[in-house]
Amino acid sequence: MIINILAGGPEDHLPDLYQYTETDAIWVGVDRGVYHLLKKNIKPEIAFGDFDSVSQNELSFIESQVAELKRYQPIKDETDTELALNWALEQKPKTIRLFGATGGRIDHLFANVQLLFNPLKSGQDADILLIDRYNEIFLKAPGMYKIKKQAKKKYISFVPLTLDITDLTLTGFKYPLKNRHISLGSTLCISNELVSDCGTFSFSEGILIVIRSHD
Missing domain, CATH: 3.40.50.10240 (Thiamin pyrophosphokinase, catalytic domain)
Structure with missing residues (x-):
């Protein structure tokens, strides 16, 4: 439903x-x-x-x-x-x-x-x-997630909602990451893009805001 x-x-x-x-x-x-x-x-x-x-x-x-x-x-x-x-x-x-x-x-x-x-x-x-x-926004708890490319919303941003995000890993992205620590206030993960039809993101601690956008 x-x-x-x-x-x-x-x-x-x-x-x-x-x-x-x-x-x-x-x-x-x-x-x-x-x-x-x-x-x-x-x-x-x-x-x-x-x-x-x-x-x-x-x-x-x-x-x-x-x-x-x-x-x-x-x-x-x-x-x-x-x-x-x-x-x-x-x-x-x-x-x-x-x-x-x-x-x-x-x-x-x-x-x-x-x-x-x-x-x-x-x-x-x-x-x-x-x-x-222009936007689609959702939150994720720690885990690993698949994310598919959308032609109409090509930009994907990852924004900490909590003080720290631990072990953030992005695969299939234009700007990949591996086990990075991201603190509240960081703009490191703004306006990324998928280079594959499907990518993944994962992290071990914190709450992450995920934003899919277009201009």
């Missing part, structure tokens, strides 16, 4: 959502993201938010279209996006895609990137991808 979540970030940062409408995909709307989905004739199965970013007319439209609406007070401990993501994780999907979570306010961006850490903390194996028009 795949769960697609559309948060309320700027529309001009969104990719083409229609390419993610597989038959086994469930759509979830968050705050103004619900309205964006409905405008595209994509009906979410459930919606979350305090809906302080929509007009009364837009809210009425949302209420008439969405069967399950989880509405919250603006003052709460979790963001609307976190509430939606927590629900998604409870469904135990294979993949969660998070759209509309970049652009606009930078505090929202940092918060949403950190939300990708939640399944790692709880030991869940769901892949969470933060996707916008």
